[in-house]
Amino acid sequence: MNPAKALGPAILTFIAYIVFSGSVSGYDLITGAAIAAVTGVLVSDFLVTDTRKSLDIRRLGWLIAYAFYYLTVAELKSHLSFAPKVLSGRIRPGVVAVRTPLKTEYGMVTLANSITNTPGTATVDIDPEKQVLYVHWLWVGAEDEEEIREKIAKPFERFIKHIFEGGEQA
Protein backbone atom coordinates (compact mmCIF):
# COMPACT_ATOMS: atom_id res chain seq x y z
CA MET A 1 0.00 0.00 0.00
CA ASN A 2 1.32 3.38 -1.02
CA PRO A 3 -0.49 6.46 0.38
CA ALA A 4 0.87 8.78 -2.32
CA LYS A 5 -0.30 6.40 -5.04
CA ALA A 6 -3.79 6.36 -3.52
CA LEU A 7 -4.04 10.17 -3.37
CA GLY A 8 -5.04 10.72 -7.03
CA PRO A 9 -7.92 8.20 -7.06
CA ALA A 10 -8.95 9.37 -3.56
CA ILE A 11 -9.32 12.97 -4.78
CA LEU A 12 -11.37 11.76 -7.77
CA THR A 13 -13.62 9.74 -5.43
CA PHE A 14 -14.02 12.62 -3.00
CA ILE A 15 -15.07 15.02 -5.76
CA ALA A 16 -17.57 12.47 -7.14
CA TYR A 17 -18.97 11.88 -3.65
CA ILE A 18 -19.47 15.58 -2.89
CA VAL A 19 -20.93 16.37 -6.33
CA PHE A 20 -23.36 13.44 -6.12
CA SER A 21 -24.38 14.27 -2.53
CA GLY A 22 -24.92 17.90 -3.53
CA SER A 23 -24.00 19.17 -0.08
CA VAL A 24 -20.86 20.29 1.77
CA SER A 25 -21.90 19.97 5.41
CA GLY A 26 -19.45 18.61 7.98
CA TYR A 27 -21.13 15.21 7.77
CA ASP A 28 -20.60 15.04 3.99
CA LEU A 29 -16.96 16.14 4.21
CA ILE A 30 -16.10 13.58 6.92
CA THR A 31 -17.91 10.62 5.34
CA GLY A 32 -16.61 11.66 1.91
CA ALA A 33 -13.02 11.72 3.16
CA ALA A 34 -13.42 8.28 4.77
CA ILE A 35 -14.92 6.76 1.60
CA ALA A 36 -12.27 8.47 -0.55
CA ALA A 37 -9.44 7.07 1.60
CA VAL A 38 -10.76 3.49 1.45
CA THR A 39 -11.56 3.67 -2.29
CA GLY A 40 -8.22 5.32 -3.10
CA VAL A 41 -6.31 2.46 -1.47
CA LEU A 42 -8.51 -0.19 -3.12
CA VAL A 43 -8.28 1.10 -6.70
CA SER A 44 -4.80 2.68 -6.76
CA ASP A 45 -3.05 -0.39 -8.28
CA PHE A 46 -5.84 -0.68 -10.81
CA LEU A 47 -5.76 2.98 -11.85
CA VAL A 48 -2.25 4.37 -11.32
CA THR A 49 0.98 3.11 -12.86
CA ASP A 50 3.22 6.12 -12.15
CA THR A 51 2.59 7.91 -8.84
CA ARG A 52 4.79 10.90 -9.67
CA LYS A 53 2.90 11.54 -12.91
CA SER A 54 -0.50 11.16 -11.21
CA LEU A 55 0.32 13.96 -8.75
CA ASP A 56 2.14 16.28 -11.20
CA ILE A 57 0.45 19.69 -11.01
CA ARG A 58 1.78 20.79 -14.43
CA ARG A 59 0.12 17.78 -16.08
CA LEU A 60 -3.13 18.75 -14.36
CA GLY A 61 -2.70 22.29 -15.73
CA TRP A 62 -2.28 20.87 -19.25
CA LEU A 63 -5.37 18.73 -18.72
CA ILE A 64 -7.46 21.78 -17.77
CA ALA A 65 -6.04 23.75 -20.71
CA TYR A 66 -6.85 20.83 -23.01
CA ALA A 67 -10.42 20.54 -21.70
CA PHE A 68 -10.91 24.25 -22.36
CA TYR A 69 -9.36 24.09 -25.83
CA TYR A 70 -11.26 20.93 -26.74
CA LEU A 71 -14.71 22.03 -25.60
CA THR A 72 -14.46 25.45 -27.27
CA VAL A 73 -11.99 25.74 -30.18
CA ALA A 74 -11.75 22.13 -31.37
CA GLU A 75 -15.47 21.42 -31.16
CA LEU A 76 -16.41 24.70 -32.88
CA LYS A 77 -13.95 24.21 -35.75
CA SER A 78 -15.12 20.66 -36.29
CA HIS A 79 -18.81 21.56 -36.21
CA LEU A 80 -18.30 24.44 -38.66
CA SER A 81 -16.50 22.24 -41.14
CA PHE A 82 -18.92 19.30 -40.96
CA ALA A 83 -22.31 21.00 -40.64
CA PRO A 84 -22.46 21.94 -44.38
CA LYS A 85 -21.48 18.40 -45.40
CA VAL A 86 -24.17 16.88 -43.21
CA LEU A 87 -26.83 19.33 -44.40
CA SER A 88 -26.01 18.87 -48.08
CA GLY A 89 -25.71 15.11 -47.66
CA ARG A 90 -22.54 14.99 -49.78
CA ILE A 91 -20.19 12.68 -47.92
CA ARG A 92 -17.09 10.68 -48.88
CA PRO A 93 -16.77 8.12 -46.06
CA GLY A 94 -13.88 5.79 -45.38
CA VAL A 95 -11.70 4.29 -42.67
CA VAL A 96 -8.13 5.58 -42.37
CA ALA A 97 -5.17 4.43 -40.28
CA VAL A 98 -3.71 7.19 -38.10
CA ARG A 99 -0.20 6.64 -36.80
CA THR A 100 0.51 8.36 -33.48
CA PRO A 101 3.67 8.95 -31.45
CA LEU A 102 1.68 8.50 -28.20
CA LYS A 103 2.73 5.38 -26.28
CA THR A 104 0.83 5.29 -22.99
CA GLU A 105 -2.54 3.59 -22.64
CA TYR A 106 -4.24 6.69 -21.23
CA GLY A 107 -2.66 8.90 -23.92
CA MET A 108 -3.88 6.73 -26.79
CA VAL A 109 -7.35 6.34 -25.30
CA THR A 110 -7.68 10.09 -24.71
CA LEU A 111 -6.70 10.69 -28.34
CA ALA A 112 -9.17 8.04 -29.54
CA ASN A 113 -12.03 9.50 -27.51
CA SER A 114 -11.13 13.07 -28.53
CA ILE A 115 -11.34 12.02 -32.18
CA THR A 116 -14.64 10.19 -31.62
CA ASN A 117 -16.26 13.06 -29.77
CA THR A 118 -15.75 15.63 -32.54
CA PRO A 119 -18.23 15.37 -35.42
CA GLY A 120 -17.16 13.69 -38.65
CA THR A 121 -14.63 11.28 -37.17
CA ALA A 122 -15.01 8.17 -34.98
CA THR A 123 -12.28 5.85 -33.73
CA VAL A 124 -13.19 2.28 -34.62
CA ASP A 125 -10.27 0.48 -32.97
CA ILE A 126 -6.79 1.03 -31.60
CA ASP A 127 -3.72 -1.11 -31.90
CA PRO A 128 -1.48 -0.24 -28.92
CA GLU A 129 1.55 -2.22 -30.20
CA LYS A 130 1.66 -0.60 -33.64
CA GLN A 131 0.52 2.76 -32.19
CA VAL A 132 -2.17 3.01 -34.84
CA LEU A 133 -5.77 4.23 -34.58
CA TYR A 134 -8.35 3.18 -37.15
CA VAL A 135 -10.67 6.12 -37.70
CA HIS A 136 -13.89 6.33 -39.67
CA TRP A 137 -13.93 9.64 -41.50
CA LEU A 138 -17.09 11.12 -42.98
CA TRP A 139 -15.12 13.08 -45.58
CA VAL A 140 -11.78 11.48 -46.34
CA GLY A 141 -9.78 14.62 -47.01
CA ALA A 142 -6.27 13.19 -47.30
CA GLU A 143 -4.47 10.13 -48.66
CA ASP A 144 -0.95 10.65 -47.38
CA GLU A 145 -0.16 9.18 -43.94
CA GLU A 146 1.46 12.35 -42.60
CA GLU A 147 -1.35 14.52 -43.96
CA ILE A 148 -4.01 12.33 -42.34
CA ARG A 149 -2.25 12.63 -38.99
CA GLU A 150 -1.93 16.38 -39.47
CA LYS A 151 -5.68 16.75 -40.03
CA ILE A 152 -7.05 14.28 -37.49
CA ALA A 153 -4.66 13.84 -34.57
CA LYS A 154 -2.07 16.65 -34.44
CA PRO A 155 -4.13 19.33 -32.63
CA PHE A 156 -4.96 16.89 -29.81
CA GLU A 157 -1.58 15.18 -29.60
CA ARG A 158 0.11 18.47 -28.75
CA PHE A 159 -1.85 18.61 -25.45
CA ILE A 160 -2.08 14.89 -24.68
CA LYS A 161 1.72 14.56 -24.94
CA HIS A 162 2.07 17.00 -22.03
CA ILE A 163 -0.70 15.37 -19.96
CA PHE A 164 0.21 11.69 -20.12
CA GLU A 165 3.48 11.11 -21.99
CA GLY A 166 7.17 11.43 -21.13
CA GLY A 167 8.97 11.50 -17.81
CA GLU A 168 8.73 7.73 -17.37
CA GLN A 169 10.27 6.55 -14.16
CA ALA A 170 12.77 3.72 -14.22
Next chain:
Amino acid sequence: MSGVRKVASAVALLAIVAVLSLGAAAGGMGPFFDGIRALGTFYLSTAPPQIAELVLGPSYRGLSSYSPEVVTSIVWDYRGLDTYFETAVFFLAIIGAVAIYRGIEEPVLRRPASGLSPIVRAVTKFLIPINIAVAASIALHGHLTPGGGFQAGAALAVAPVIVIVVFSRRYLLERGVTKLKALFLRSVGLIGIALVVLIPVIWSVLSGEWAWVMQNQWKPGAEVFSYPAYLGGALISGSIWFLNLFEFLAVSFGFTILFLLISIDEDTVRSCMIRGGEECDRY
Protein backbone atom coordinates in the same frame (compact mmCIF):
# COMPACT_ATOMS: atom_id res chain seq x y z
CA MET B 1 -35.61 -36.51 6.59
CA SER B 2 -36.67 -38.84 9.36
CA GLY B 3 -40.16 -38.78 10.91
CA VAL B 4 -38.98 -37.33 14.22
CA ARG B 5 -37.19 -34.43 12.50
CA LYS B 6 -40.25 -33.67 10.38
CA VAL B 7 -42.44 -33.48 13.49
CA ALA B 8 -39.84 -31.40 15.32
CA SER B 9 -39.59 -28.83 12.52
CA ALA B 10 -43.38 -28.62 12.19
CA VAL B 11 -43.69 -28.01 15.95
CA ALA B 12 -40.93 -25.37 15.80
CA LEU B 13 -42.69 -23.53 12.95
CA LEU B 14 -46.05 -23.64 14.73
CA ALA B 15 -44.41 -22.40 17.94
CA ILE B 16 -42.92 -19.38 16.11
CA VAL B 17 -46.32 -18.53 14.58
CA ALA B 18 -48.05 -18.97 17.96
CA VAL B 19 -45.55 -16.78 19.83
CA LEU B 20 -45.75 -14.00 17.22
CA SER B 21 -49.59 -14.13 17.23
CA LEU B 22 -49.63 -14.07 21.02
CA GLY B 23 -47.44 -10.98 21.01
CA ALA B 24 -49.68 -9.27 18.46
CA ALA B 25 -52.82 -10.21 20.41
CA ALA B 26 -51.32 -8.89 23.65
CA GLY B 27 -50.84 -5.45 22.07
CA GLY B 28 -47.25 -5.93 20.87
CA MET B 29 -48.14 -4.37 17.50
CA GLY B 30 -48.69 -0.90 18.93
CA PRO B 31 -51.70 1.28 18.08
CA PHE B 32 -54.01 0.24 15.20
CA PHE B 33 -55.56 2.67 12.73
CA ASP B 34 -58.85 2.91 10.90
CA GLY B 35 -57.94 2.60 7.25
CA ILE B 36 -54.81 3.22 5.23
CA ARG B 37 -55.17 7.00 5.00
CA ALA B 38 -54.97 7.51 8.76
CA LEU B 39 -51.87 5.34 8.90
CA GLY B 40 -50.25 7.29 6.03
CA THR B 41 -51.00 10.59 7.76
CA PHE B 42 -49.46 9.23 10.94
CA TYR B 43 -46.21 8.21 9.19
CA LEU B 44 -45.90 11.46 7.25
CA SER B 45 -46.47 13.60 10.33
CA THR B 46 -44.27 11.70 12.78
CA ALA B 47 -41.20 10.51 10.85
CA PRO B 48 -39.45 13.90 10.41
CA PRO B 49 -38.65 15.26 13.91
CA GLN B 50 -39.52 18.91 13.11
CA ILE B 51 -43.00 18.04 11.83
CA ALA B 52 -43.56 15.54 14.66
CA GLU B 53 -42.82 18.31 17.15
CA LEU B 54 -45.44 20.57 15.52
CA VAL B 55 -48.08 17.85 15.36
CA LEU B 56 -47.56 16.03 18.65
CA GLY B 57 -45.95 18.65 20.86
CA PRO B 58 -43.22 17.81 23.39
CA SER B 59 -44.12 14.11 23.53
CA TYR B 60 -43.22 13.74 19.83
CA ARG B 61 -39.97 11.91 20.33
CA GLY B 62 -41.73 8.75 21.44
CA LEU B 63 -43.35 8.35 18.03
CA SER B 64 -40.78 9.92 15.69
CA SER B 65 -38.07 7.93 13.95
CA TYR B 66 -35.96 11.08 13.55
CA SER B 67 -35.57 10.67 9.81
CA PRO B 68 -36.91 13.20 7.29
CA GLU B 69 -37.01 10.39 4.69
CA VAL B 70 -40.40 8.82 5.45
CA VAL B 71 -39.97 5.71 3.25
CA THR B 72 -36.74 4.80 5.05
CA SER B 73 -38.47 5.44 8.39
CA ILE B 74 -41.17 2.95 7.50
CA VAL B 75 -38.73 0.40 6.09
CA TRP B 76 -36.21 0.44 8.95
CA ASP B 77 -38.24 1.67 11.93
CA TYR B 78 -42.05 1.44 11.79
CA ARG B 79 -42.06 -1.94 10.01
CA GLY B 80 -38.41 -2.77 10.62
CA LEU B 81 -38.98 -6.41 11.51
CA ASP B 82 -40.45 -6.99 8.05
CA THR B 83 -37.31 -5.59 6.40
CA TYR B 84 -35.17 -7.66 8.73
CA PHE B 85 -36.80 -10.87 7.47
CA GLU B 86 -36.64 -9.64 3.86
CA THR B 87 -32.90 -9.37 4.28
CA ALA B 88 -32.87 -12.89 5.72
CA VAL B 89 -34.76 -14.20 2.66
CA PHE B 90 -32.26 -12.56 0.30
CA PHE B 91 -29.43 -14.07 2.33
CA LEU B 92 -30.98 -17.55 2.06
CA ALA B 93 -31.30 -17.12 -1.72
CA ILE B 94 -27.58 -16.41 -1.94
CA ILE B 95 -26.71 -19.32 0.35
CA GLY B 96 -28.81 -21.47 -1.99
CA ALA B 97 -26.84 -20.26 -5.02
CA VAL B 98 -23.54 -20.89 -3.24
CA ALA B 99 -24.74 -24.40 -2.33
CA ILE B 100 -25.75 -25.20 -5.94
CA TYR B 101 -22.37 -24.08 -7.28
CA ARG B 102 -20.38 -25.87 -4.54
CA GLY B 103 -17.31 -27.88 -5.44
CA ILE B 104 -16.85 -26.32 -8.89
CA GLU B 105 -13.14 -25.87 -9.41
CA GLU B 106 -11.66 -22.84 -11.10
CA PRO B 107 -10.63 -23.93 -14.61
CA VAL B 108 -6.94 -23.60 -15.46
CA LEU B 109 -6.34 -20.64 -17.74
CA ARG B 110 -4.91 -21.48 -21.16
CA ARG B 111 -4.26 -17.92 -22.29
CA PRO B 112 -4.51 -14.56 -20.54
CA ALA B 113 -7.93 -12.95 -20.65
CA SER B 114 -7.93 -9.95 -22.97
CA GLY B 115 -11.35 -8.37 -22.32
CA LEU B 116 -12.76 -5.60 -24.49
CA SER B 117 -10.82 -2.93 -26.40
CA PRO B 118 -8.25 -0.69 -24.65
CA ILE B 119 -10.63 2.27 -25.02
CA VAL B 120 -13.39 0.59 -23.01
CA ARG B 121 -10.92 -0.74 -20.44
CA ALA B 122 -9.27 2.63 -19.74
CA VAL B 123 -12.58 4.47 -19.40
CA THR B 124 -14.00 1.75 -17.14
CA LYS B 125 -11.05 2.11 -14.78
CA PHE B 126 -12.09 5.69 -14.08
CA LEU B 127 -15.72 4.74 -13.62
CA ILE B 128 -15.02 2.28 -10.79
CA PRO B 129 -14.06 4.84 -8.07
CA ILE B 130 -16.92 7.11 -9.20
CA ASN B 131 -19.31 4.18 -8.95
CA ILE B 132 -18.11 3.44 -5.40
CA ALA B 133 -18.50 7.11 -4.43
CA VAL B 134 -22.07 7.28 -5.74
CA ALA B 135 -23.08 4.02 -4.02
CA ALA B 136 -21.53 5.08 -0.71
CA SER B 137 -23.28 8.43 -0.93
CA ILE B 138 -26.66 6.71 -1.44
CA ALA B 139 -26.00 4.48 1.60
CA LEU B 140 -24.73 7.22 3.91
CA HIS B 141 -27.56 9.60 3.00
CA GLY B 142 -30.23 6.90 3.19
CA HIS B 143 -31.79 8.50 6.27
CA LEU B 144 -31.98 11.91 4.53
CA THR B 145 -32.78 11.30 0.85
CA PRO B 146 -34.46 8.50 -1.15
CA GLY B 147 -32.27 5.42 -1.47
CA GLY B 148 -30.80 3.58 1.48
CA GLY B 149 -28.85 0.41 2.05
CA PHE B 150 -30.44 -1.93 -0.49
CA GLN B 151 -30.40 0.56 -3.37
CA ALA B 152 -26.83 1.54 -2.54
CA GLY B 153 -25.80 -2.12 -2.46
CA ALA B 154 -27.36 -2.69 -5.87
CA ALA B 155 -25.52 0.39 -7.17
CA LEU B 156 -22.17 -0.82 -5.82
CA ALA B 157 -22.74 -4.29 -7.33
CA VAL B 158 -22.61 -2.61 -10.77
CA ALA B 159 -18.83 -2.30 -10.33
CA PRO B 160 -18.07 -6.07 -10.34
CA VAL B 161 -20.48 -6.57 -13.25
CA ILE B 162 -18.79 -4.05 -15.52
CA VAL B 163 -15.35 -5.35 -14.52
CA ILE B 164 -16.47 -8.89 -15.43
CA VAL B 165 -17.85 -7.75 -18.80
CA VAL B 166 -15.01 -5.38 -19.71
CA PHE B 167 -11.98 -7.14 -18.20
CA SER B 168 -13.21 -10.72 -17.62
CA ARG B 169 -14.08 -12.61 -14.46
CA ARG B 170 -10.50 -13.79 -13.99
CA TYR B 171 -9.32 -10.17 -13.68
CA LEU B 172 -11.63 -9.64 -10.70
CA LEU B 173 -10.52 -12.86 -8.99
CA GLU B 174 -6.82 -12.04 -9.50
CA ARG B 175 -7.35 -8.68 -7.81
CA GLY B 176 -8.64 -10.39 -4.69
CA VAL B 177 -12.40 -10.03 -5.17
CA THR B 178 -13.11 -13.70 -4.44
CA LYS B 179 -16.25 -15.55 -3.45
CA LEU B 180 -14.88 -16.26 0.03
CA LYS B 181 -14.04 -12.61 0.77
CA ALA B 182 -17.42 -11.45 -0.53
CA LEU B 183 -19.14 -14.06 1.64
CA PHE B 184 -17.14 -12.82 4.66
CA LEU B 185 -18.06 -9.16 4.07
CA ARG B 186 -21.67 -10.12 3.46
CA SER B 187 -21.71 -11.96 6.79
CA VAL B 188 -20.19 -8.93 8.53
CA GLY B 189 -23.08 -6.86 7.16
CA LEU B 190 -25.69 -9.36 8.35
CA ILE B 191 -24.17 -9.73 11.81
CA GLY B 192 -24.10 -5.93 12.02
CA ILE B 193 -27.82 -5.75 11.22
CA ALA B 194 -28.64 -8.46 13.77
CA LEU B 195 -26.59 -6.64 16.43
CA VAL B 196 -28.28 -3.30 15.82
CA VAL B 197 -31.66 -5.06 16.09
CA LEU B 198 -30.76 -6.94 19.28
CA ILE B 199 -28.74 -4.29 21.16
CA PRO B 200 -31.93 -2.84 22.78
CA VAL B 201 -32.82 -6.34 24.07
CA ILE B 202 -29.30 -7.05 25.34
CA TRP B 203 -29.31 -3.66 27.03
CA SER B 204 -32.72 -4.41 28.52
CA VAL B 205 -31.51 -7.69 30.01
CA LEU B 206 -28.40 -6.04 31.48
CA SER B 207 -30.09 -2.92 32.87
CA GLY B 208 -33.45 -4.37 33.88
CA GLU B 209 -35.29 -1.56 32.02
CA TRP B 210 -37.85 -2.36 29.28
CA ALA B 211 -36.88 -2.07 25.60
CA TRP B 212 -38.31 -3.43 22.32
CA VAL B 213 -36.63 -5.54 19.68
CA MET B 214 -35.38 -3.21 16.92
CA GLN B 215 -36.22 -0.12 18.95
CA ASN B 216 -34.78 3.10 17.52
CA GLN B 217 -35.86 6.16 19.55
CA TRP B 218 -37.50 5.77 22.93
CA LYS B 219 -41.10 4.61 22.80
CA PRO B 220 -44.02 4.99 25.24
CA GLY B 221 -43.46 2.24 27.80
CA ALA B 222 -39.76 1.92 26.94
CA GLU B 223 -38.49 5.40 27.61
CA VAL B 224 -34.92 4.82 28.75
CA PHE B 225 -33.30 3.18 25.72
CA SER B 226 -32.68 5.31 22.64
CA TYR B 227 -30.15 5.24 19.79
CA PRO B 228 -28.45 8.63 19.35
CA ALA B 229 -30.46 10.69 16.84
CA TYR B 230 -27.56 13.11 16.34
CA LEU B 231 -23.83 12.42 16.23
CA GLY B 232 -21.58 15.46 16.57
CA GLY B 233 -24.44 17.72 15.48
CA ALA B 234 -25.22 15.70 12.34
CA LEU B 235 -28.59 13.94 12.09
CA ILE B 236 -28.02 10.17 11.84
CA SER B 237 -31.56 9.05 12.81
CA GLY B 238 -30.38 6.52 15.41
CA SER B 239 -30.38 2.90 14.28
CA ILE B 240 -31.43 3.78 10.70
CA TRP B 241 -27.92 5.00 9.81
CA PHE B 242 -26.27 1.80 11.07
CA LEU B 243 -28.87 -0.46 9.43
CA ASN B 244 -28.38 1.30 6.08
CA LEU B 245 -24.60 0.93 6.34
CA PHE B 246 -24.70 -2.79 7.17
CA GLU B 247 -27.40 -3.49 4.57
CA PHE B 248 -25.17 -1.72 2.02
CA LEU B 249 -22.34 -4.16 2.81
CA ALA B 250 -24.61 -7.21 2.88
CA VAL B 251 -26.44 -6.47 -0.39
CA SER B 252 -23.45 -5.32 -2.47
CA PHE B 253 -21.34 -8.35 -1.59
CA GLY B 254 -24.35 -10.67 -1.85
CA PHE B 255 -24.80 -9.57 -5.47
CA THR B 256 -21.04 -9.80 -6.06
CA ILE B 257 -21.12 -13.48 -5.02
CA LEU B 258 -23.96 -14.15 -7.47
CA PHE B 259 -22.22 -12.37 -10.34
CA LEU B 260 -19.01 -14.31 -9.68
CA LEU B 261 -20.97 -17.57 -9.67
CA ILE B 262 -23.05 -17.06 -12.80
CA SER B 263 -20.32 -15.58 -15.02
CA ILE B 264 -18.08 -17.77 -17.17
CA ASP B 265 -14.38 -17.29 -17.89
CA GLU B 266 -13.54 -15.62 -21.19
CA ASP B 267 -11.09 -18.44 -21.82
CA THR B 268 -13.84 -21.09 -21.46
CA VAL B 269 -16.20 -19.23 -23.77
CA ARG B 270 -13.50 -18.97 -26.46
CA SER B 271 -12.66 -22.69 -26.16
CA CYS B 272 -16.34 -23.53 -26.49
CA MET B 273 -16.73 -21.30 -29.55
CA ILE B 274 -13.59 -22.69 -31.24
CA ARG B 275 -13.76 -26.37 -30.28
CA GLY B 276 -17.43 -26.85 -29.42
CA GLY B 277 -18.72 -30.17 -28.11
CA GLU B 278 -17.27 -31.24 -24.79
CA GLU B 279 -16.17 -27.74 -23.75
CA CYS B 280 -19.70 -26.38 -24.15
CA ASP B 281 -21.38 -29.34 -22.47
CA ARG B 282 -19.90 -28.30 -19.15
CA TYR B 283 -22.00 -25.14 -19.17
